[in-house]
Amino acid sequence: MAIKRAQLKQQKQDALAARQPALSMPEGGEWITAARKDAAGRLDAMGLPIRRDEYWKYTRPDAFTSAEPVAAALTDDAGTQVFEGVDVLTVVFRDGAFDADASDDLALDGVEISRLADAAQADIHWAKDIYGALETAGQDPVERPLAALNTAYATDGLVIRATGAAAKPIHVVYERSSDTSDAVLHHVVKVEEGASVTLLETGAAGARANTVTEAAIADTAAFHHVRSQGRDQERQLVTHMFARLGTESTFKSFTLTPNGKMTRNECIMELTGDDAIAHVAGALMADGKDVHQDDTIFITHDAVNCESRQVFKKVLSNGATGVFQGKILVKQGAQKTDGYQISQSLLLDEDSQFLAKPELEIYADDVACSHGSTSGAIDEDALYYLRARGIPHRKAQDLMVLAFLAEAVDEIESEELREAILRRIRLWLDLEDDL
Amino acid sequence: MLEIKNLHVKLEDEDKQILKGLNLTVETGKVHAIMGPNGSGKSTLSYVLSGRDGYEVTDGSATMDGFDLLEAETEERAAEGLFLAFQYPVEIPGVSNMTFLRTALNAQRKARGEEEMSATDFLKMVREKAKSLKIDADMLKRPVNMGFSGGEKKRNEILQMAVLEPKMCILDETDSGLDVDAMKLVSDGVNALRDEGRSFLVITHYQRLLDHIVPDVVHIMADGRIIKTGGPELALEVEKNGYADLLAENA
Structure with missing residues (x-):
């Protein structure tokens, strides 16, 4: 056993040694250099994930650990138009680099925004207390080396501090013009007491991209996060969202993944103040044997009377793979916790697969936690009913796919954003607009 | 309109013959009723005509104005003007009634090479038709049949019929699960759709529906065949004496 562990450790170190030459730590001021060096130290101790890692059992980390990214062909519809028509403050990163011409002025009532590269x-x-700190906290009990790598080597990103109610959502658009770009971006969000802000993200930041968002949500503050990840078929994307919630605060995150070759989305939330609410939801449309998507969630309840909710819906076809690893950890003092988790897949053929690992770990005695995971084919009775009304087989199936995904989309609080996501799904499915 | 000749149907997965040489002709503009005891094959007939999976036609034919129903896909039959009002309408979470109706209507129009209906015209048309069936705006917005009572589901079937304007309507035990008031409402809806260009095949277990939807012709079905055909008085005879006499007569 000891030998095996030593072997694993060595393999992780080897993986890091292979990746490291392509990385260089950006120049910066004292605060960030310290944070980056700390992160590099964590990374050195951990190494990079390998296929035998328990936490990477269902998803091969190779795409994220190779020295150079696998080239990803550019496509016409990378899916960055999702929030068209919504009044937003737009910030564009192209292949990981800030695009000043395409971006709005970083000025918004209720919020201070700047580029990480400037900060x-x-x-x-102020970002010093958050940058790398939430990521560090999120390394226990499960290691997340790719997040530490990000903290150490991220070249840019946004630092956002909401002091009031943000006048409109901040929309980070990831554009891509290169088929070999390798982007590492890091965002910091601080929502002060009573403040609220919405962050939108669309697209993939590079042929390969690694993004981390650390969000510190103070008492009674609210942070909403809605994103639609790159639809370009070959891109590879790993994301981490670390959120820390104060008393009576709210955090709601929704992710639409419309294809893409490889996606690993980790969401790590810690409810540290009483009566906090944390929701995370995701909808996946995966079509093709090369499409692999993984949602890995870790929610820690460390305060009284908090609510957490996970709702994940995955439509898989033509040999696609969907993964869900979701854990709720309820610490000893976290009484009256209300934890809910559901992950469901709709398998449109026998070649596709859904792998789910729901986990509950509870140390408090007065909690209500439930989890469920299902995997099923399309309802034949409903399909026949729709067809008997003249709706062609394919369209009938698409209608049911939309209905299935809508249950995750419904988790978005803003009606405007919810509708924007649904409208885009309908468009991609070639369905008519709702009346 | 509907011409069924010597139809033989068995279950796909087991060696069980359900229809055993059924002959039936429904003329354009007429209302025919099929009555029969449980297990006589009434519902199977409606499923086979609409193309549900699980049945195998071993012999015979079924055409609608010369259109070969049995060879066509379910949705093609619908676009051609066949409509089956389900005995058990299916609940479809997440798809609003309105979206469902519009998608169906436009899919049928498209299949027939007609122009799709604009959203405005469609809304106006549906609201009008829904009103006469006492289907309110809320029911139109809700997911298809979700949380509908038995009566609401059947009214929703008739609304679909009214919107899609089929030429051949099959009603499969539409009276099941309906109270007297709901039956009246549904029947009024059907009667309003009676037209010289539209035919109906009303499948029912009981005579009472036929008090409201008065048929031109009544058929008695047993063991996969039509065993007797007559006028509306035949339904009254069944109501009075049950099926036993007729079955004995035919044995």
Whole structure:
């Protein structure tokens, strides 16, 4: 056993050694250099994930650990038009680099926004208490080396501090013009007491991209996060969302993954204040044997009377793979916890697969936690009913796919954003607009 | 309109013959009723005509104005003007009634090479037709048949019929699960659709529906065949004496 562990450790170190030469730590001020060096130290100790890692059992980490990204062909519809028509503040990163011409001025009532690259030049910055700190906390009890790698080597990103109610959502658009770009971006979000802000993200930041968002949500604050990930067929994407919630705060995150070759979305939330609410939801449309998508969630309840909710819906066809690993950890003092988790897949053929690992670990005695996971084919009775009304087989199936995904989309609080996501799904499915 | 000749149907998965040489002709503009005891094959007939999976036609034919029903896909039969009002309408979570109706109507129009109906015209048309069936705006917005009572589901079937304007309507035990008031409402809806260009095949277990939807012709079905055909008085005879005499007569 000891030998095996030593072997694993060595393999992780080897993986890091293979990746490291392509990485270089950006220049910066004192605060961020310290944070980056700390992260590099964590990374050195952990190494990079390998296929035998328990936490990477269902998803091969190779795409994220190779020295260079596998080339990803550019496609016409990368899916960055999802929020068209919504009044937003747009910030564009192209292949991981800030695109000033395409971006709005970083000025918004109720919020201070700047680029991480700018904030990094200061010797001291408010982001110091968050940058790398939430990621560090999220390394226990499960290691997340790719997040540490991000903290150490991220070249840019946004630092957002909401002090009031943000006048409109901040929309980060990831555009891509290169088929070999390798983007590492890191965002910091601080929502002050009573403040609220919405962050939208669309597209894939690179042929290969690694993004981390750390969100510190103060008492009674609200942070909403809605994203639609790159639809370009060959891109590879790993994301981490670390959120820390204060008393009576709210955090709601929704992710639409419309294809893409490889996606690993980790969401790590810690409810540290009483009466906090944390929701995370996801909808996946995966079509093709090369499409692999993984949602890995870890929610820690460390306060009284908090609510957490996970709703994941995955439509898989033509040999696609969907993965869900979701854990709720309820610490000893976290009484009156209300934890809910559901992950469901709709398998449109026998070649596709859904792998689910729901987990509950509860140390408090007065909690209500439930989880469920289902995997099924399309309802033949409903399909026949729709066809008997003249709806062609394919369209009938698409209608049912939309209906299935809508249950996850419904988790988005804003009606406007919910409708924007549904409208785009309908468009991609070639369905008519709702009346 | 509907011409069924020597129809033989068995279950696909087991060696069980359900229809054993059924002959039936429904003329354009007429209302025919089929009555029969449980297990006589009434519902199977409606499923086979609409193309549900699980049945195998071993002999015979079924055409609608010369259109070969049995060779066509379910949706093609619908676009051609066949409509089956289900005995058990299916609940479809997540698909609003309105979206369902519009998708169906436009899919049928498209299949027939007609122009799709605009959203405005469609809304106006549906609201009008829904009103006469006492289907309110809320029911139109809700997911198809979700949380509908038995009566609401059947009214929703008739609304679909009214919107899609088929030429051949099959009603499969539409009276099941209906109270007297709901039966009246549904029947009024059907009667309003009676037209010289439209035919009906009303499948029912009991005579009472036929008090409201008065048929031109009544058929008695038993053991996969039509065993007797007559006028509306035949339904009254069944109501009075049950099926036993007729079955004995035919044995």
